Structures are given as C-alpha cells and as structure tokens.
Amino acid sequence: MDTNDPMAYDIFDLNCPSRAVFDRLGERWTGLVLLALKPGTLRFSELRRQVQGITQKMLTQTLRGLERDGMVSRTVYPTVPVTVEYTLTPLGHSLSAAVDVLRAWAIEHIDEIDAARAEYEQAG
C-alpha cells in the first residue's frame, strides 16, 4: 500500500490501519469524552459528572484508549488522595473539532429525525 496516497486507504477493509482508527472513534463513549475535554482540563471525577451515564469502568477504559492513541495526556499530582487530571493533546483537540461537527449536525437535525421517527412508527 502506498501510504502517501490517501486513496490507498480503505476504511471498509478490516486489515487497513484507517479502519482501526475509525473503529476507535466509533466506540461508545469516545466522542462524548473528547467533547467534554474540549473546553479544558478536567479531573476524573469532574469528567464522570459531565458525561452523564458513563460508569467509572467505562470512563477509565475510554481514557486509557485515548491516552494510548495520543489524544489525551494524564497528569498525576501527589496530593492525598492523589489528583489525576486529563487534558486534550493537540491531536485530541484536532479530533475533537471533527466530533464537534457531528454534535452540531445532531442538534441541527433533531426536528427532522423526530418527524421521520413519528412517520415510521405510524407506517409500521
């Protein structure tokens, strides 16, 4: 594969590296955590309050994945108890901007989707 040619990548191909990245973006909580960190650094407990419905386990797992992929940096302060803060890296900020396009899309089209659902149920 010629990795200098964006057309050489095939997001549908299970063996293409772009598919792995795209799948990560599509994980259940990734988008919401990226959006939550967009305005600035948050502690674990603040993030958990912000992203309603996320469990401690899922938040830990999502943050670890984002840290591993270079989207989020983690800073530990030796307080008692320990304070852990999470911040978007430049790469994470860039992705978070792309996810924000989806958030804006969702908000802009809620009425159309609601209307489609009502029609579908009626036709059902």
Place this chain on the structure above:
Amino acid sequence: MDTNDPMAYDIFDLNCPSRAVFDRLGERWTGLVLLALKPGTLRFSELRRQVQGITQKMLTQTLRGLERDGMVSRTVYPTVPVTVEYTLTPLGHSLSAAVDVLRAWAIEHIDEIDAARAEYEQAG
C-alpha cells in the same frame, strides 16, 4: 427548553434529545454503513460485502435504525427472490458528509496515532 436556541441543547444530558441522536451516530456500524451508501444505491448483499466484518443481523439492525431516523430509504422489487435496495435520503447524505470528515481525519492522522501507540507501549 427553548428549542430555537442551539445552546439550550446539552449533548451530555441523558434527557436531552440531542444526546439520543448523538448516541445513534456513535453506534458500532452506523458510520460505515452511511459511508458505504454515499456513492449510491446498494442492495443488501452488496452492502454486506462492502462493510467488512458486519454480520447479517447487525446490518439488518443498523439499516432499520437508519430507515427509522429518515437517513435511508428502502425499495423492494418483486423479483424472485425479492430485491431490496437501500439509498441515502437527503438527510442521510448530509450526515454522511459529516461522517466523511471523521474518515478523512482518521486517514490523515494514522501515522501520529501509530507513533503515540508505540511510545505508550514502550513507556508502559
């Protein structure tokens, strides 16, 4: 809630309609199916071949969700056996364009993510 004010929507709020739409966009196969239908109409079997790794059950479920939300229209031709075709609606095309921003992002940043992963494993 003032639904004319986009700021009134809170994607983090489990009770906000924007959260339901955003969660649907984040479902496992939604993005790939939208991208697969972007170039044009496909039959079920063609879609299944295109979106590698999807099962018949997951494709059926994803298409039903997209149809219900007004993103995809379904046409049945009375051949033997029956032919079923799926096409993006204008709403689906609009969403698919937003998802394409994520695909482009993924392809553009693969090298940075790979480098971050290698560093993380080494530090681990």
